[in-house]
Amino acid sequence: MARSETARADTDDVGGDGEEFDPIGTLTLIGIYFVILVLAWVYIYFVEFLGRDLVVVG
Amino acid sequence: MHIHAYEKLWLALSIVLILALIGTVTYGAVGPGVAMVADSQSTIDPAALDEDERFSEPRVEQVGENEYEAYVVARQFGFQPDPIVVPANSTVTFYVTSADVIHGFEVVGTSANTMVVPGEVSEITVETDEPTEYGIVCNEYCGAGHHVMQGKLHVVSQSQFENRGGDSA
Incomplete structure (x- = not known):
């Protein structure tokens, strides 16, 4: 392994954006889940729900 | 931090x-x-529906220029009137009540869906589009014949609605 994934606090990781521990794989995975969630919501609400006949309006 | x-x-x-x-x-x-189905209607006596102005004779009535009201009674095991005939491209308010036990009123494949509770009147307003036919099912278990409890909702053209004569009465 090129580098340790153990978070080393304080010494060289104070404040800056240069993070020592960047779980890019996890971020990507969560990003994919997020996109699926948003697309599913758009489909369920706007296509399946609002697209049906006889929407209850009162 | x-x-x-x-x-x-x-x-x-x-x-x-x-x-x-x-x-x-x-x-x-x-x-x-x-909109949500609200508890907006006052209660009625489910044992005396035949004396009720709206439900003694389940029917569809014109109440405005393009507004209609459908008074529907659900009972074991069917819906009255059957079929419910409403005109296309209009606003229809369903008033649904039960003569006996809890039923459901679901126009299949649409968002028109409510519980039907004895003593309560469920009110749902929908806007109809083109002439078509929908099925209606009871989606609350209501007894031995629950699975055969169904009705029909016919959306017909304005002219057909006016000429429906005795077929839906």
Whole structure:
């Protein structure tokens, strides 16, 4: 392994954006889940729900 | 406190998601006017529906220029009137009540769906489009014949509605 994934606090990781521990794989995975969630919501609400006949309006 | 950049991103996206969910529901209420089935009607005596002005004779009635009211009685095991005939491109308010036990009133494949509780009147308003036929099912278990409890909703053209004569009476 090129580098340790153990978070080393304080010494060289104070404040800056240069993070020592960047779980890019996890971020990507969560990003994919997020996109699926948003697309599913758009489909369920706007296509399946609002697209049906006889929407209850009162 | 140090918060990792990814975690900040995740927190921001979570908030965006919550706002988007609330936003779409708000849009649905304000834009297309989606409403909930409210407890807006007063109670009635389910044993005396035959004396009730609206439900003694289940029917569809014109109440405005393009507005209609359908008085529907659900009972073991069917819906009255059957079929329910309403005109196309109009606003129809269903008043549904039960003569015996709890039923459901679901126009299949649509969002028109409510519980039907004895003593209560469920009110749902919908806007019809083109002439078509829908099925109606009871979606609350109501007894031995629940699975055969069904009705029909016929959306017909205005001229057909006016000339329906005795076929739906």
